[in-house]
Amino acid sequence: MWALFAGLGLMMVGNGLNGAVIGIRSGTEGFSVVVTGVVMAAYFAGFLLAPSIVVKLIPSVGHIRVFAGLASTASSAVLMHAVSVLPLSWAIMRFIFGFCMAGLYIVIESWLGAMSDASNRGRTLAIYMIVSMGGLGAGQYLVALADPSGFRLFVVASVLVSMSLVPITLAATTRAPQVLLPEGVSVRELIRTVPTGVLGSLMSGAAAGMVFGLGAVYATAIGLSLERTGFFLVAPTIGAIIFQWPIGRLSDLVSRRSVIFGVALVASGVCGALLVVAEQSILVPMLMIALGGTMFPLYSLVISYTLDWTPEAKTMGASATLVRINGTGALIGPLVGASLMSAFGPQWFFWSLGSVFMVLVVYLAWRLLAKSALPMERQGAFVPFPSRAGALAFGLITAPMRQVTKLAAGRHVTSRRHPHLDGVDHERHPTAFTRAVIDSANDADPHDMPPESPITGP
Numbered sequence: 003m004w005a006l007f008a009g010l011g012l013m014m015v016g017n018g019l020n021g022a023v024i025g026i027r028s029g030t031e032g033f034s035v036v037v038t039g040v041v042m043a044a045y046f047a048g049f050l051l052a053p054s055i056v057v058k059l060i061p062s063v064g065h066i067r068v069f070a071g072l073a074s075t076a077s078s079a080v081l082m083h084a085v086s087v088l089p090l091s092w093a094i095m096r097f098i099f100g101f102c103m104a105g106l107y108i109v110i111e112s113w114l115g116a117m118s119d120a121s122n123r124g125r126t127l128a129i130y131m132i133v134s135m136g137g138l139g140a141g142q143y144l145v146a147l148a149d150p151s152g153f154r155l156f157v158v159a160s161v162l163v164s165m166s167l168v169p170i171t172l173a174a175t176t177r178a179p180q181v182l183l184p185e186g187v188s189v190r191e192l193i194r195t196v197p198t199g200v201l202g203s204l205m206s207g208a209a210a211g212m213v214f215g216l217g218a219v220y221a222t223a224i225g226l227s228l229e230r231t232g233f234f235l236v237a238p239t240i241g242a243i244i245f246q247w248p249i250g251r252l253s254d255l256v257s258r259r260s261v262i263f264g265v266a267l268v269a270s271g272v273c274g275a276l277l278v279v280a281e282q283s284i285l286v287p288m289l290m291i292a293l294g295g296t297m298f299p300l301y302s303l304v305i306s307y308t309l310d311w312t313p314e315a316k317t318m319g320a321s322a323t324l325v326r327i328n329g330t331g332a333l334i335g336p337l338v339g340a341s342l343m344s345a346f347g348p349q350w351f352f353w354s355l356g357s358v359f360m361v362l363v364v365y366l367a368w369r370l371l372a373k374s375a376l377p378m379e380r381q382g383a384f385v386p387f388p389s390r391a392g393a394l395a396f397g398l399i400t401a402p403m404r405q406v407t408k409l410a411a412g413r414h415v416t417s418r419r420h421p422h423l424d425g426v427d428h429e430r431h432p433t434a435f436t437r438a439v440i441d442s443a444n445d446a447d448p449h450d451m452p453p454e455s456p457i458t459g460p
Contacts, residue, residue: 003117007129009170010110011137013073016162017103018141019155020080021045022235024092025218026150026228027083035219035348037089039340042215044093046333048100050326056105060112066171069109073167076102080160084153106166132243135298139239145218146232187319189327192308196320198369199308202262203324205362206301207331208338209269212355213238213297215336216343223348224281237287238294245295246302253303258310262303263366266359269296273356277349293355301328 021042028038060068079095079102086092114126141162148154193200217238221231253261272293279285305324312320339354346353 003114003126005169005172006110006113006117007133009166009168010130011133012162012169013103013106013166014134014137015141015144016077016080016159016166018138019144019162020083020099020141020159021214022142022145022218022232023150023155023159024083024096025216026145026222026231027087028092029219029222030151031087033089035223035340035344038219039216039336039343041089041093041096042219042340043211043333043336044096045100045103045215046211046329046336048097048102049104050329050333052101052104053108056108060109065109065112069106069170070167072102072105072109073163076106077160077164080156080163084156110170131246135239135242139236142235142239143232145235146228150228187312187316187323189323192320192323192327196308196311198259198262198366199304199311199324200327201365202300202304202307202362203327204331205266205358206297206304207328208335209297209331209355209358210301210328211332211335212339212351212358213293214332216339216351219340220343220348220351223343226282230287233287234290237290238297241291241294241296242298244291246299249295249299250302250306253306258303258307259366259370262300262307263363263370265296265300265303266362266366269293269300270356270359270363272296273352273359276352277356 024041025038028041033041056068056072063071076099079099082095083092114130117126141159144158145155147158189200217235218231221234226234249261249265272289276286276289276293279289305321308320308324309317335354335358339351342350342354
């Protein structure tokens with residue numbers, strides 16, 4: 003298992019470095035902000051396309067060969083950025099790189115799932131998050147090692163991605179893990195069931211796409227040094243690592259929807275503060291840490307909230323749909339943000355981010371006032387989730403969380419749904435929904451249970 007983490011770490015460092023170099027180099031090459039936004043968004047387009055193709059390749063070609071082929075292609079795509087410095091070629095290479103990274107996630111996540119059991123799944127999850135987020139942040143900070151206008155940083159990124167092959171191919175077992183993407187729940191059904199989860203996933207994806215895709219563009223536009231640019235880029239990742247678990251713990255103790263509202267409100271406030279503070283101020287890195295400490299946990303909160311309302315039988319399908327929605331937001335975010343920055347100036351980087359969070363704040367304010375909240379005793383455990391992981395990671399993450407929730411509640415939670423509730427916004431009818439999915443401790447028939455009094459919202 004440690005070989006997988008070593009390969010994942012090298013891959014993520016290379017990924018972070020490549021993205022940072024492209025963001026900075028685009029400005030020095032004279033690319034417009036809009037063109038740079040398209041180049042950076044191409045990564046997320048490839049990321050969205052990969053799962054449906056890669057899962058068909060693995061059974062026919064083999065998991066080790068698929069990993070080797072994708073890693074080699076990704077490494078080559080990185081080098082091509084130094085060979086052909088043109089917007090079109092960079093967009094194509096970025097698309098290919100995003101496709102390969104998504105495929106590599108699928109292979110690694112399926113391996114980790116096959117190698118984990120109830121005794122080590124929690125530790126595996128913690129290490130997975132630290133390695134993926136830490137590697138990405140470390141790669142972004144490496145941009146200060148050399149001049150981005152040269153080819154050396156592209157070579158370093160390419161070598162790191164290539165070296166991820168070594169520990170995995172040498173330590174890999176010959177038995178291929180089972181790789182099956184869950185049958186997705188339709189977006190329309192998810193909107194009817196948990197509209198807050200859909201909007202939250204889309205907005206958190208848009209915010210992450212802006213930070214990853216346009217952060218280096220903004221830092222270059224305001225004239226930050228390479229060292230300060232590196233810390234500006236890695237600061238949100240530091241915030242994510244620091245605040246993920248405390249915020250998650252808070253959401254287990256109080257209404258999760260209220261926590262989502264509070265986190266989105268704080269994130270929008272941080273964006274407002276970044277607009278007021280001087281661009282070269284020492285407070286900017288601290289505020290970027292706070293931004294990452296709210297933006298990245300927000301995605302995990304939305305996932306946990308959606309799982310609270312989703313019958314267990316549809317958990318994997320709903321999670322796969324959330325990943326696609328989040329990826330769509332990450333694709334749209336850099337395109338919209340780059341257009342606004344080009345038209346009104348680099349300060350619209352934070353205007354765009356703040357607007358994304360404010361959309362969620364306004365919507366949640368209405369939901370909090372008008373709709374009933376899920377009873378606290380029906381909330382599941384918080385599900386921490388890396389920003390750019392794939393749908394297969396849910397199998398590693400949600401299984402132990404659901405089991406812990408069942409044991410803590412002292413009852414068996416079933417996937418049964420009342421036949422008359424299909425297609426209903428369950429956020430609006432928590433009492434009926436919970437009666438349909440929760441059996442009593444003595445396994446009584448839920449249809450024989452006495453009617454419950456309506457739950458009034460806050």
